[in-house]
Amino acid sequence: MVAGYDRYFQITKSFRDEDLRADRQPDFTQIDIEMSFIDETDVRRLIDGMFQLLFKSILDIDIRLPxxxxxxxEAMARYGCDRPDLRFGAPLTDLSALLADSEVPFLREGAAKGAAIGLGVPEKGALTRARIEELARAAAAAGGTGFVWLRRAAGALSGPGAKAFKGAREGALIEALALADGDLAFVLAGENPHALREACGALRTRLGGELALAPAGKFALTWVVDFPLFQRDEEHGRFVAVHHPFTAPREEDLALLERDPARVKARAYDIVVNGSEIGGGSIRMHRREIQEAAFKAIDIDPEEARARFGFLLDGLSYGAPPHGGIALGLDRLVTLLTGETSIREVIAFPKTQRGNCLLTDAPAAVSAAQLEELGIALRPPPAPGGPASGS
Structure with a gap:
């Protein structure tokens, strides 16, 4: 962009060192787009049109725009994740006010910390008691201190958690979770509201799959916007970039970069379809002084910034245009459009769960000559219980 290119796109093979999942491979195909003199609305409008064309031409499905x-x-508060599956409801509900004076200690204590959440799903007896408790126990272990579950039948609540919702509290819970007859309700409490929401979001997603809450053939598309620019890394006691350190902050948040980084929102956006992130991007920083302020917020001092990103800072000082873009996972998109559940089904020669290629047997052992050519020396791992190598 500094060189004067107005816009470009590329369809490229990318490599990323990530754990393998149904929607991840170590190598994948990406549609990468970058444009000058645009804002978030321009990028979203372009991708809206692309998705509308693809869904109509391939599946004969009309996507309403925008x-x-x-x-x-809002996504975190209602669904417990930043890539919500909107094909079904079952939102998370804050029950802190309702449980502030609960007779159950862990519910009352969680409510006092703003960490008491409920969700209800149409279940109609499909799950056994053992499976219900297994799901709830896993969610509580991930982000809570305890749970109760209940069913609504004949207008009343039953189940092991019913005694915690007697009298007026029973009706209040039914209303708060919009429970109908045959619905199953979970109430979880914890010590950390964010961790609990993420755990409840994972529970919601799992219930959606096991109970087939998403109608077959339905597609729910949404943009997720207004991400935080930074998040606190408690282990290292500093802020880190949520996406990457080149995402621009909202103009109205520039003054917060130095005094309150946690409140700064990013000009970033993800496109999510049926609970899967298909792509993401952002408007970039094009002014050197803002980029330097962002580096400072994540404890990159001027000397380190010069050593690592001097080329970028020099480019910005020459006068970079406002610019931004997005990267879309082509394999994920094809998986979605073909109705598959894993990108391994739409990739030629996919890798195994261990990252091996069955066709070429890669990765293979490297010869001593190749290592010497690259100036690489291998050191054996330390013996179990022994000191680390080089100590």
């Missing part, structure tokens, strides 16, 4: 957007904070 594709709706949900703020990150």
């Amino acid at each position: 594709i709706p957007a949900i703020a990150y904070d």
Whole structure:
């Protein structure tokens, strides 16, 4: 962009060192787009049109434009994740006020910390008691201190958690979770509201799959916007970039970069379809002084910034245009459009769960001559219980 290119796109093979999942491979195909003199609306409008064309031409499905957007904070509050599956309801509900004076200690204590959440799903007896408790126990272990579960039948609540919701509290819970007869309700409490929401979001997703809550053939598209620019790394006691350190902050948040980085929102956006992130991007920083302020917020001092990103800072000082873009996972998109559940089904020669290629047997052992040519020396791992190599 500094060199004067107005816009470009490329379809490229990418390599990423990530754990393998149904929607991840170590090598994948990416549609990469970058444009000058645009803002978030321009990028979203372009991708809206692309998705509308693809769904119509391939599946004969009409996508209404514009594709709706949900703020990150709302997505986390209602669905417990930043890539919500909107094909079904079952939102998370804050029950802190309802449980503030609960007779159950862990519910009352969680409510006092803003960490008491409920969700209800149409279940109609499909799950055994053992499976219900297994799901709830896993969610509580991930982000809570305890749980109760209940069913609504004949207008009343039953189950092991019913005694915690007697009298007026029973009706209040039914209303808060919009429970109908045959619905199953979970109430979880914890010590950390964010961790609990993520755990409940994972529970919601799992219930959606096991109970087939998403109608077959339905597609729910949404943009997720207004991500935080930074998040606190408690282990190292500093802020880190949520996406990458080149994402621009909202103009109205520039003054917060130095005094309150946690409140700065990013000009970033993800496109999510049926609970899967298909792509993401952002408007970039094009002014050197803002880029330097962002580096400072994540404890990159001027000397380190010069050593690592001097080329970028020099480029910005020459006068970079406002610019931004997005990268879309082509394999994920094809998986979605073909109705497959794993990108391994739409990739030629996919890797195994261990990252091996069955066709070429890669990765293979490297010869001593190759290592010497690259100036690489291998050191054996330390013996179990022994000191680390080089100590």
